[in-house]
Amino acid sequence: MSAPVSAIRDPLIEGGKTYHDITEDICSPTEKTPNLAWIIAFIISASALAFYVFCVAWTVWQGIGSWNLNRTINWGWDITNFVWWVGIGHAGTLISAILLLFRQKWRTGVNRAAEAMTIFAVMCAGQFPLIHMGRLWLAFFIFPYPNTRGPLWVNFNSPLLWDVFAISTYFTVSLLFWYTGLVPDLATVRDRARGLRKKIYNFVSFGWTGAAKHWQRWESLSLVLAGLATPLVLSVHTIVSFDFATSVIPGWHTTIFPPYFVAGAIFSGFAMVQTLMVITRKVLNLQEYITLEHIESMNKVILLTGTMVGVAYLTELFIAWYSGYIYEQFAFYNRVLGPYYWSYIGMMSCNVLSPQIFWFRKMRRSIFVTFIMSIFVNIGMWFERFVIISSTLARDYLPTSWSYYTPTWVEIGLFIGTLGLFFTLYLVFTRLAPVVAVAEVKSILKTAGDQYVGNGAQAQAGTVEQKEVH
């Protein structure tokens, strides 16, 4: 007997699905020729990716001088994009790890795609520090190992180095987590396949047979990985925030940065999940698995984290005044009313004000509003990093070195290019693996399927009884 479910809960799987329906609905998109929407999206994404390759080659050939960074503003779009992508890469592991520990059933509808997105986002993020090196082929210098380069040795006191470890650890664990979840589903795809396809899926599903022992180990491994990944969700963006907060630059050196960056990261991550899910559920016809309930839950998380970020913005502003430290006060005056005032407005309106419409249930459950808001939040969180990085650097201690920064086409191209990389990978993923975790959705069917719980369940039960009477 499954545990009782409160009648106040709404179902998470609609359409009275059977186990077989679930397999059929979720696996079949990987077995058909892609539709026109997918092909067009792929052509656009792959073109952007190609442009990315061109821009990287340009940067390497011409040098970092092809960007508009200058003596004063030595971090611009590159680090903004890096932090933006790393932030986006937070939702997947939050959903898969923390919501697993919290036993949140709605995570099963979105965790697979969110984890995949996390991995792709972290890959995009990783590009920027590498390109910023200028000489990509020397990237191995960041690894601390005995070498013949004399005094050239990594600086363990630098949060930038901690970042290397934090992000690579996060990437590894997220990848393992994602792949572990995929194994039973890849086996499901295998069981439906024939010929070479079957051989390939058999190989990647590690010979999974669905034996009780397999499931037991799989469950244990999932929990262990969730336990390991939970601190990682916090640590990655904490260490990214250290990149700024360990300095003594006014506007950067503030103690609230670690938790506030984490909240912002989850915020932007969920926004990207929404962007992808709203499209994916439509194109792959998965509305009965990624329901309005899922979308509403994620909108609530967006409202929550957006408001947390809002508390942090106001705390920063207030404490800047309260500190009585004129440089701190100026840094924030400059943020709000300085030459980059428009980016502050963009940040505040997209991140704090606009998500407040999610106080209304109608808005939370509107696909259109959700999609627009998810784009808003993505923009707002990009602005947040731009505000923190460039607008702060533009006004330093020495007024003669004050400067203004606008990106070159190369920098813009690199950003658009990583979007291409991201969407190309995501589109390929939707072709190769089930975008919803088949096994996990099945595990909640009896406690969240609409024939078992919610208002519809009683109605259906009623009809069954009536049928029996007749």
Added chain:
Amino acid sequence: MNQFAFESKQKIFLLGAMGLGVVCMVLTFLVDDPLHTRFWSNFLHNSVFFTGIAFVSLFVLAAFTTAYSGWHTLVKRIWETYSLFLIPGLILMGVIILGIWGHFHHLYHWADPAAVAEDEILQGKSAFLNKNWYTIGTVVILGIWAYFAWRMHRISVQEDLQGTSDFSHHRRYRYWSAAFLPVGAFTSAALIWQWVMSIDAHWYSTLFAWYATASWFVAAMALTILTVIFLKALGYMEEVSTNHLHDLGKYAFAFSIFWTYLWFSQYMLIWYGNVGEETIYFRERLDHYPTMFYGNLILNFVAPFFILMRNDTKRKFGTMVLTSIILLLGHWWDFFLMIKPGVYHTAQEVLGHGAHGGGETGHDAAGHAASTFHAGFTMPGLLELGTFIGFLALFLYFVFNRLEKVSLIPPNDPYLAESKHHTVWPY
């Protein structure tokens, strides 16, 4: 047994404990310096600590309700009654406010017009750090919180009596819960700045409010676990199983780590930045309060981390009682360390002794050694412990008194069945 009876034996015991608290406070008052710094700082310390536990209880209730949590239904009455302590909390903080206006104490450097007149930094902050704002902020914000607590409690009790199958009470409860989240999140920071951070009036940290809230959170969880186990030991709350204990333990564990994360973030960033105006806060504590400083980490991180990491420890009543006592005292200890050094410093300045640690005052070695231990400041003494017990007894007396008036288990909560069958392990 779903109806708690507050027996006279328990009342007498708690009244006795309150009496002990009063005796300790009177003794503190008598042995104190001319400003009664020890007495007043003890009063502030405990008032802030227990009012904060009440606030966090309301916040937890609001958060869990908003998040569709079902498992906590069997213990939610405890948080509902805890949160009602915001009303006595308002009275306790009212005494501090009266003290500020009547110049009965010198807890806050900024409340002293003479000090502000010759201190440029305090002048800069005086638009926020002044008696009016302290009074208005405390009364209005605590008043709003207390209103929410009272309101939510009332809806919950109405649901017991007249709950219907359309869940209208629960929906109303959820509206109030959701509304409280932003209200609580924005306003708690302002109160923590005024009540606690402004004691070190020159110092500031953007993380401080969240840090203090995390400390309250763990303390509230610890006290909840103790109350649940106490009620179970009396034969109440039979349906609260080791599974619920396990989940409460998980919260205590997770938020102990979260508290440590915030502690580390604040400490590390200030240490790394090495700006004198910021490091002075920790320099003072490391130099003159080393036991408190390191003890804080041992009690609130090392102990819960190693004890609560395993699954089985969170399901054992004895272990959970021990750990909860450590955590409750540990976070009381944490607030002691937040409050006492600054208060002591201020008092010394007012008394004209010059504060310790001032570089240019040039203490000689002997003089410094003689001044390193200050009863009631360097470490909590017996009087502090007695005062704590008194306040704890007051809190529990109030809570049990309110608990007696309602059903221990909310019979019409839509999640009741889920909570009764809650299972977390083995899966």
